[in-house]
Amino acid sequence: GEQVEQLPSSLIVQEGASVLINCSYTDSASVYFPWYKQEPGKRLQFIIDIRSNMERKQNQRLTLLFDKKTKHLSLHITATQPGDSAIYFCSASMRSRGYNKLTFGKGTVLLVSP
Amino acid sequence: ETAVFQTPNYHVTQVGNEVSFNCKQTLGHDTMYWYKQDSKKLLKIMFSYNNKQLIVNETVPRRFSPQSSDKAHLNLRIKSVEPEDSAVYLCASSFRTGGNERLFFGHGTKLSVL
Numbered sequence A: 001g002e003q004v005e006q007l008p009s010s011l012i013v014q015e016g017a018s019v020l021i022n023c024s025y026t027d028s029a030s031v032y033f034p035w036y037k038q039e040p041g042k043r044l045q046f047i048i049d050i051r052s053n054m055e056r057k058q059n060q061r062l063t064l065l066f067d068k069k070t071k072h073l074s075l076h077i078t079a080t081q082p083g084d085s086a087i088y089f090c091s092a093s094m095r096s097r098g099y100n101k102l103t104f105g106k107g108t109v110l111l112v113s114p
Numbered sequence B: 001e002t003a004v005f006q007t008p009n010y011h012v013t014q015v016g017n018e019v020s021f022n023c024k025q026t027l028g029h030d031t032m033y034w035y036k037q038d039s040k041k042l043l044k045i046m047f048s049y050n051n052k053q054l055i056v057n058e059t060v061p062r063r064f065s066p067q068s069s070d071k072a073h074l075n076l077r078i079k080s081v082e083p084e085d086s087a088v089y090l091c092a093s094s095f096r097t098g099g100n101e102r103l104f105f106g107h108g109t110k111l112s113v114l
Helices: none
Strands: A004-007 A009-014 A019-025 A032-038 A044-053 A056-059 A064-069 A072-077 A086-096 A098-105 A110-113 B004-007 B010-013 B019-025 B030-036 B043-050 B053-057 B064-072 B073-078 B089-095 B109-113
Touching: A004 A086, A009 A019, A009 A056, A019 A086, A019 A110, A032 A064, A032 A098, A044 A056, A044 A064, A072 A086, A098 B043, A098 B053, B004 B089, B019 B030, B019 B089, B019 B109, B030 B073, B043 B064, B043 B073, B073 B089
Parallel strands: A009 A110, B010 B109
Antiparallel strands: A004 A019, A019 A072, A032 A044, A032 A086, A056 A064, A064 A072, A086 A098, A086 A110, B004 B019, B019 B073, B030 B043, B030 B089, B043 B053, B064 B073, B089 B109
């Protein structure tokens, strides 16, 4: 089945820095890639997504790049703030047995210090 | 408030007991999910219901059973809990689209099995 890998597993940066979270997947049948964020004590929350027919998507300080050939995604966060401290999950969705199966990566823990 | 609501927040029980978790969504979605998040934050789909019909039943032990009374409610019952069932159980909902499902999650129910 689909496997989603994320690197790094954790990241510590100072406020204002930019960060890059990498994600790779294995199954070329995956066509939709949503990312979620889990802040301490808060619910898992959708932040940005991209479909396999796109190469780039931006949402304010978040930029998501997608390379279909290498099966690789990267999430770029600029001007980080302490409120960005969270676990970031990459996921890949594919059609399987009549439904859209979502596979999550293990997450990247981001800590932004003031 | 429109969201996904889970009860209880925490549950501590002993091996062999039966537990039941509730989930309700007020977002008007037609699909609901149960995910298990383990101590390493790994997320795995367990069940998914679309309009009260089971559409996903990943390989989970038979002691787990989902229960849906209508499309806004999806409960999870665990008959005879085991120590490895200790985890956070996340309920989510979405519209069933052509592959762009954005999930909305509840806060989770943390289960500790002694």
